[in-house]
Amino acid sequence: MYTTKKAAVVITLIVLFLFIIKSTGLFNWYNMVTHTMEPAIQQGSTVFISNIPEIKNDDIIIFEMENFPGPVVFRAVGKEGDTVEIKNGVVFLNGQKEDQEKTLGQYKVPKSKFLQIKDSDQVFHSYQSAHLTYIDTFMVAVNRNFANSLNLEELIYDKSVEEQEIANKYSENWNRDNFGPLVIPEGKYFVLGDNRGDSYDSRYFGLLDKNNIKGKVLFRT
Secondary structure (H helix, E strand, O other): OHHHHHHHHHHHHHHHHHHHHHHHOOOEEEEOOOOOOOOOOOOOOEEEEEOOOOOOOOOEEEEOOOOOOOOEEEEEEEEOOOEEEEEOOEEEEOOEEOOOOOOEEEEEEEHHHHHHHOOOOOEEOOOOOOEEEEOOEEEEEEEHHHHHHOOOEEOOOOOOOOOHHHHHHHOOOOEOOEEEEEEOOOOEEEEEOOEHHHOOOHHHHOOEEHHHEEEEEEEEO
């Protein structure tokens, strides 16, 4: 009997401890419901965060915003005072080119080649196995080095392509692949998904208020 009561007390204390650290934000966890941060975080993964570390550029963060159904995970690309620009799909921060090795590009793949590579762990897909865009062409998110080795054609919007949602948000004729330059104002962050061709991020919904940030991703499973 004593052992049972002792075990119950220990379990109660553990549950109480987890509740406290979760409610204060010292340590928390969420399930990744989208594919926008692939390949760094797979859809369906669990991310563990803390609100203790200072948020820096290149950190993966989780935040909440109005009109989003739940917490959102993106990469902080620019903070207040930084200048962000995207040229032909390449991100520049304060004039310096971003390392794109951690991001996915969106590529056109002929059906015959898609059937050969579709099971590779270097090929990432959206909600379906691929998006059929033409009769014999698929559109997939692919690791850039892998795509280059196969001479795949990346889908890049040139400056003539208009994206009305971006124009409405920033009052500029920008698109996802040709954007800015934009100076980030005080108290704001510019965030992007690593799956750059299929991510609804700061290019579309605008800048992130730092008060909406729940924490920095420490690790994921």
